[in-house]
Amino acid sequence: MYLVTGATGNVGRQVVERLLTAGVTVRATSRNPVAAALPAGVEVIASQTDSHALAGVTAIFLNPAAVHDTVDALLRQATAAGVRRIVLLSSSSVLDEHPGNHTGIAHRDLEQRIERTGLEWTFLRAGMFAANTRQWAGQIRAGEVVRAAYADALIAPIHERDLAAAIVRALLSDDLLSTAPVLTGPELVTQAEQAKLIGEAIGKPIRFERVDPSDARDHMAAQGIPSSIADSLLRYYERAISHPIEPTPISTDLVGEPPRSYRQWVLDHTADFR
Ligand SMILES: NC(=O)c1ccc[n+]([C@@H]2O[C@H](COP(=O)([O-])OP(=O)(O)OC[C@H]3O[C@@H](n4cnc5c(N)ncnc54)[C@H](OP(=O)(O)O)[C@@H]3O)[C@@H](O)[C@H]2O)c1
Known part of the structure; x- marks a missing residue:
């Protein structure tokens, strides 16, 4: 039995699908099991x-987005329940x-909290x-412009399916045991190119309009992104231009x-931008 936290999320749904394809039993967490819409056969808690929650569980996929305040309790219970x-x-x-x-x-x-448990x-x-x-989906659905900071930031965006493939490998085999690889997509693409690729995929020219980082920060705040995360992100984009x-x-x-590739990701998600 494998426990997938954050199972209704971006990465979690892909992990669930792959585990089922591999023929193992899955228990999944969602704050709203009734609305989770996970595949038949998945036990949702x-x-x-x-x-x-941990009875019979061999391994846990832990998504930080879904554990927040409960991580210490979860790790304690996992150790006690014999999770490996x-x-x-x-x-x-x-x-x-x-x-x-x-x-x-x-x-x-x-x-570090996980290392201290002594679990694999x-x-x-x-x-x-x-x-x-x-x-950017709202801006693209409403018009033909993406307004954001750091158009030339070079990023190798990772597809959630690739992340899920690695996660499932790490759950089911010993190949990635005690390792902490950095995982990215296969190629660097500027933010302006990303916007252009979305436009090509949905058949509408999309222009990237550079905005001042302080305006971008205000925009993120309006979307509910905490200022510490907005600052980290903007610093990341700025550095990604030269490094x-x-x-x-x-x-x-x-x-x-x-x-x-990022192009593939866009092709898999055109519905989000139309
Ligand atoms: N975004 C990036 O570029 C990036 C890069 C590196 C690492 N990460 C890591 O990846 C995580 C995001 O992964 P993701 O995109 O798969 O997650 P996600 O889709 O944002 O969230 C996963 C699930 O967690 C549950 N959840 C969301 N907020 C919650 C909360 N406050 N309390 C409890 N449950 C909550 C939701 O499920 P229910 O509503 O069904 O409960 C949601 O479907 C980040 O938190 C970060 O740790 C992200």
Whole structure:
């Protein structure tokens, strides 16, 4: 039995699908099991700290988005229940030593809590998700312009399917045990090129309009993004113009499929932008 936290999310749904395809039993968490719309055969529970949540569980996929305040209780209960392995969706930001790097500090803290349990672990340190560009969907549906900061930031956005492939490999085999690879998409694409690729896929020319970083910060605040995260993101984009993180996609040998390009991600998600 495998426990998938954050199972209704971007990455979690893909992990659930792949585990089912691999023929294993899945228990999944969602705050609203009735609305979770997960595949038949998946047992959906409302909280990973429910008394029976960990019964019979061999390994847990841990998504930080879904654990927040419950992580210590979950790790304690996992150890007591005989869970063997934790696979954490971590972040490449843990490698950035800037003191204002709140995202990296939070993810490293989580990694260390897991290390201290003595359980088997894998930390998959994801770079920028391709799915982050969904934040432009409203602007693209409403017009032909994406207004954002740092048009020339070079990023290798990762497709959630590639992340899920690595996560499932880490859950089901020992190949990634005690490793913390940085995972990105296969190629660098500027933000302006990303907007253009979305336009090509939906058949509408999309122009990238550069805005001042302080205006971008205000826009993020209006969308409910905490200022610490907005600042981390803007700093990341600024640095990615001159010092992009070189792509380190998951190896085809390991997961049996080639890493997906950003163009592929857009083609898989055109409905979000129409
Ligand atoms: N975005 C990036 O570029 C990036 C890069 C590196 C690492 N990451 C990591 O990836 C995580 C996001 O993964 P994702 O996109 O798969 O997640 P997601 O889709 O945002 O969320 C996963 C699920 O978690 C549950 N959830 C959301 N907010 C919650 C809350 N406050 N309390 C409890 N449950 C909550 C929701 O499920 P229910 O509503 O069904 O409960 C949601 O479907 C980030 O938090 C970060 O740790 C992200």
